[in-house]
Amino acid sequence: MTLSLDPTPPLTPPWEFVSRDSRRAGSSGRWVFDTALALLTQPLDAAIGESLQMIGTSAGADRAWMFEYDADHLRFRNTYEWSRGGAGSFVQDLQNVPVAIIAWLHQHLVAGQAVMINDIDALPRSAGPLRAEFLRQGNKSVLSVPMFHDGRLVACIGFDAVEMPRRWSGEIADLFSCADLIAAARYGRPQVDVVAGEASSTPDAMIYLRRANGVRGTPLSEIVGLRSSKDYTEVWLVDGTMALDLRTLTQWLGLLPAGGFVRVHRTAVVNHQFVRDVERRESGAWQLRVHELKEHWPVSRSGRAELRARLGI
Structure with missing residues (x-):
């Protein structure tokens, strides 16, 4: 058969x-x-x-x-x-x-x-x-x-x-x-009461910096601001240091949560929680003092409206 x-x-x-x-x-x-x-x-x-x-x-x-x-x-x-x-x-x-x-x-x-x-x-x-x-x-x-x-x-x-x-x-x-x-x-873990002086148990959101010598995980809350550096981006941190990231500022705009960061200039984005002073020069130009950084950051005319809204000024 x-x-x-x-x-x-x-x-x-x-x-x-x-x-x-x-x-x-x-x-x-x-x-x-x-x-x-x-x-x-x-x-x-x-x-x-x-x-x-x-x-x-x-x-x-x-x-x-x-x-x-x-x-x-x-x-x-x-x-x-x-x-x-x-x-x-x-x-x-x-x-x-x-x-x-x-x-x-x-x-x-x-x-x-x-x-x-x-x-x-x-x-x-x-x-x-x-x-x-x-x-x-x-x-x-x-x-x-x-x-x-x-x-x-x-x-x-x-x-x-x-x-x-x-x-x-x-x-x-x-x-x-x-x-x-x-x-x-x-x-499912209960949140700690921040009002009582305790930190929240929710992990801080991380973002990963692409550097020439590797990748560095950094909490979003530690990023003070970002400035364009040709094809790269300067990422300024709360400890005063700067990390050069191998992405453009435009790419970064797609990564950052809109609620915390404001584009104040075509070359600059700041975490509005770290804005210390807004200086209005006689020429009409605006500049920011950001955290403890020595250099002032520029604000363009188009960036003023959103900055006003975020800071309530």
Whole structure:
């Protein structure tokens, strides 16, 4: 008797949406326990970093990462990442970026679905900006799992496959559970009363400076102002030092939160909380004294209206 065999293997869909109540079994049983143990015994940032390394290694991923949304779901920023040697690190990128770049992905995360992309090249036209970013990072497959707290989407956790395409399956259920634990630890802790003289427990937003000798993470609250330096940007810090960043001032305008920074001149942006004095010269020109910096900063005519509004003058 001759058996007729179909030589065509089953096709893997280019992307898949997986709900929280999917019947897919968990992967190992250890992820949830190890994540909980890390969160209970270590400082929060160290615990999240260790958890990403543990689950990323166990899942055979090349990167494990987490990004967080702002309060209005208008912007997001990379916050945590583990990467296997040779995979490259991108945690310093995508800081305070409009959610529009991940709109196709975001609509499914808001609905509580994990999104597994098995074929980056096959993404629909509406996911064009997302596809371009994945290709820039060298990704071949990506798994994204939404992170909720009090019924609200607050972040996303996931895996990248760089060396070769990867289709995750049983790992998704455990990653949902790990996301719940991390969300409870990061967003569920009570805020400390600042009026009583205590600092808030909310971590300060970080932004990553690209310098010639590497990357430096800097809290946004420590940036006094920025000044254009041809194709680069001078980033002035609260301690009086200046770091030369390898991006233009125009690029920085897309990274900075609008609520705290004001463009006062085509060459200058200031954190309005550090403006000490506004000097009006006889010529009609305005200049600022910013924090403890010795040099005055210029204010153009077009920058005066927003500066007045921010300072209430």
